[in-house]
Amino acid sequence: xxxxxxxxxxxxxxxxxxxxxxxxxxxxFRKDFLDLHPSDQTEFYVSLDDIKRLRIYSFLSPVExxxxxxxxEPEMQKEMILELEREYAIAMLNELPSDDAADFIGLLxxxxxxxxLTRMEQEEAEDIKQLLSYEEGTAGSLMTTEVFTVDxxxxxADVLQRxxxxxxxxxxxxxxxxxxxxxxxxGVVTLRQLIVAAADSxxxxxxxGKLIYVAVETTRGEVLEIVKKYGLxxxxxxxxxxxxxxxxxxxxVFAAG
Numbered sequence: 001x002x003x004x005x006x007x008x009x010x011x012x013x014x015x016x017x018x019x020x021x022x023x024x025x026x027x028x029f030r031k032d033f034l035d036l037h038p039s040d041q042t043e044f045y046v047s048l049d050d051i052k053r054l055r056i057y058s059f060l061s062p063v064e065x066x067x068x069x070x071x072x073e074p075e076m077q078k079e080m081i082l083e084l085e086r087e088y089a090i091a092m093l094n095e096l097p098s099d100d101a102a103d104f105i106g107l108l109x110x111x112x113x114x115x116x117l118t119r120m121e122q123e124e125a126e127d128i129k130q131l132l133s134y135e136e137g138t139a140g141s142l143m144t145t146e147v148f149t150v151d152x153x154x155x156x157a158d159v160l161q162r163x164x165x166x167x168x169x170x171x172x173x174x175x176x177x178x179x180x181x182x183x184x185x186x187g188v189v190t191l192r193q194l195i196v197a198a199a200d201s202x203x204x205x206x207x208x209g210k211l212i213y214v215a216v217e218t219t220r221g222e223v224l225e226i227v228k229k230y231g232l233x234x235x236x237x238x239x240x241x242x243x244x245x246x247x248x249x250x251x252x253v254f255a256a257g
Contacts, residue, residue: 062091102131140216143246152204
């Protein structure tokens with residue numbers, strides 16, 4: 001992945017992307033553009049006029065454009081969503097991390113929000129509604145519901161295969177959370193632990209049962225203290241019955257400040 005501020009010829013790199021965009025060279029543009037860090041993709045995108053932005057939408061899939069959309073300021077999100085074709089916009093919202101999608105839907109009027117929610121996939125729409133029901137500034141309002149979960153009886157090799165085949169919508173896989181059939185949080189496995197473990201090991205053999213977690217009503221300030229104290233990249237959110245319902249990432253708790 002290229003970061004433009006580290007690139008010796010930033011203006012030249014940007015120039016060639018612009019030329020590819022203007023000339024309709026889809027594959028050439030995609031190759032250069034998708035090599036960029038999402039923040040640099042966004043910087044390039046916001047520098048374009050509306051004609052060039054329309055071409056961006058035809059060159060990128062809804063999932064790929066979602067990386068840019070999540071980086072935009074709220075007011076610009078509201079403007080840019082109007083440029084997208086309905087099917088494209090809905091497909092993008094379906095693929096956004098649930099917390100990012102909820103943040104956007106929360107900006108809209110009731111009528112506008114209902115327009116999107118009634119057209120999105122039911123599971124995604126229900127997740128968003130649930131997140132929006134939590135009090136602002138709490139773990140519930142900050143969390144994403146996409147979590148990578150594993151069973152105690154899973155073998156390391158099988159879990160690694162799931163990761164390699166990307167059979168997950170999890171926003172972060174720094175941690176894998178161990179749950180039972182009812183969703184109760186039992187333990188956690190770091191990605192590093194998984195990689196160095198013997199392939200035929202069971203998750204139960206390598207998981208850490210000493211859990212650090214928060215409740216949905218835990219305030220952002222309290223979550224921030226926990227993240228800092230324990231050096232966490234994400235913290236799980238559980239119900240009163242210890243059922244795992246989401247995670248708050250390091251990025252999201254700091255971005256909310």
